[in-house]
Amino acid sequence: MQIHCRPLIACALLALPAAASAAEEVVLKVAHSLPPTSAAHTRFIVPWCDKIAAESGNRMKCQIYTAMSLGGTPPQLLQQARDGVSDITWTLPGWTPGRFPISEVFELPYFTADRAASSRALWDFAQADAASEFAGFKPIATWVTGPYVFHFRDKQVKSLEDIKGMKIRAPSRLGNKQLAALGAIPVGMPVPQMPESLSKGVIEGALVPWEVVPPTKTQELTRFHLEADTDRALLASTMVFVMNKKKYDSLPPELKKVIDDNSGRETSAWVSEQFAPADVAAREMTAARGNTVYALTPDEARRWQQASQVVTAEWIKEVKDGQRLYDAAKALVKKYSD
Template structure:
C-alpha cells in the first residue's frame, strides 16, 4: 500500500504539478542606499519582511541595496522594463519626467513626513499616478522627516546661497538653488561625501540622519535648524510581476501597497532623523542655526516662484494644475500635514 501511494502521487505530479505543490515566488527589490542606514533598515527591509510573513513564505523578496543593480536615476526604468520586480525611486532624480509628483518637492508645503506620506499617497493615486506612472504599480511613498541645509559656512537666509555650489536633493531644489544665485551640483546621495571633500560642493540639502548615514559631519558642520524641504521616494512594482502572482499573493501585495503602509515606513525614517538631530545638538563640533521669523518668511517668499513654475509645467503636460494643486492641499489638510 505504501508504495502504491507513492506511485500515485508521482503520477499526479506529472499530470498537474501546480495543483499539488505551492510555487514559491522570489521577487527582486532594488534600491540605492546602503543596507544599514535608516531608509533601508527601518523602512524598505521591514516592509519586505512583512510581505514575506503575510504570504506565509510563498513570496520571498531579495533585496539589492547600494546601486548594485543600477544607478539611482535609472531605477524607474529598471522597474518599468522588468529588470527588477520592485524599485525604490526618487522621481526628482529625473528632472521634468514626473511634473505632477514634483509638487511634493516644493519646500514649505509639508511639515510632517509620517502624516505627509499618507497624504501624498492618497493624492497621487488620484491625481498623478494614472497620468504619469501608468507603467508601474505604486506600493508606498517614503519621505524622510523634513530635511534642511547643511553647509561649511553659516547660512540662515536666502541670500546666503548666492555664489555657493550646493548639492540639491532633487530637481526642484536644484531650481531653488539656481533661483537664489547658487550653483546646483547634482550627484546621487551616495556620492555626496566625495563632492563635499573635493570642494565641488559647499553645502547639501539632506535629511538629518544623512549626516551620519553618509559620514558627513566632518565635511559640513553648520546646520539650518528649520523644516526646509522634503524628498519623498516611492516604491514601485512592475505590473507584469504583479500579474504573475496568484490571487492570494496579489492580495498580500495589495494590502502592503496602501497609504497606511506609506505612514508605517515613513515612521522609522522620521524617528531616525529626529535622533540624528539630537545627536548633532549634543556634538560640540556641530552648530545648529535657528533662523529668525523674518528669515523664515524670506525663505518662503523666495520659494513662491517654484509653485508658479510647477503650475506651468503641469499645464504644459496637459494637466489641470489648479485641480491637482487643490487636491494636494486638501489631502495635506485632511491628514494634518500642511506646513
C-alpha cells in the first residue's frame, strides 16, 4: 500500500522509528569468573570489547560481569551462555568434564608448545574435528594457557617420591589423571575455590599457570614453585570465548561482520599472548618475595614425563578415533610451532 504524506515533515516523522531501530545499540552481556584485576579481564576481555565497540561505531557494546556476578558457579558459565543468561562467556572446558572430549587432547601432559602456536593449532583442530562440541555457540576464540606450574605450600618437591600422597589442586579431568599418575592425590576445583583451600590446608599445592597467582594471592599462600624445564608444557588448559548462537544470529549483517573480524585463529593467538606478560610479572613478583622457584633435574624430569605417558595412552584408547585425533592435533602444533 502506498502512503502519501503532506507535508513532507510528516513523512520524515514516520521514518524516524525505522531509522532509530536500525541504529539501535546492542549491549552484549559478557560473563567470567575472575576479579576485575585479573589478566583475563584487563588484558583480553576489556580490550576485545573496546575493539568491537570502536569497529561498530559504538552500536555494539559490552556489559561485563566479573567474578560470577550474574550468579551461579564457574562450571555453570557455559550453560549460562547457552541459555542466554549471558551473551558471551570466557570459561575453561575443564570445568565441565565430558563436555569437550575431543578438543581435550590439547590438555594432555607435555602436549602443547609455544602458546600462540598451540592456540592456532587448537582453533584449526576445533573447526575441523570438534565443531560438534560448540553446538549452540558462535566460537570467538579458543586457546591454551601458558605452562602450568606446581605451587606448594610448605614442601619443596624434587622427586616422584616427594609428591606421592600429596593433595594437589587439579584444573581438569586430564589434570586429575596426570596427578594420579605422578602419585599425588588430585583434588579438582575451579580457581576461585583454590585460595581458601590452600589457606586452610585442604590442599598442599596447586597446579595453575603463573598469571593466576597474583589475583588469587597464591604467592602468599605457597613457598615453593616447580616449573617444567622442557619444550612442552607440563600441563595446559584449553580456554574458550564463545557467544550464544541465537544472539549472534539476531545481529544485523554489519554487526555480525564485526564479531567475525574479531574471531578466529589469529584472535585466538592474540588472546593467548595477552597472558604472557602476566606470567612473567607473576613469576618475578613471587621470586621477589623470597619464594623458591625451581625446576627438576633433567633425569627427574624424564621420570615425570614417562610416568605421565599413561594418561595419553588412556585418552587415545577411550576416545573414538583417538589415535587419528591425537596425530592430527599433534601435527597442527608442530605446523604452527615450526
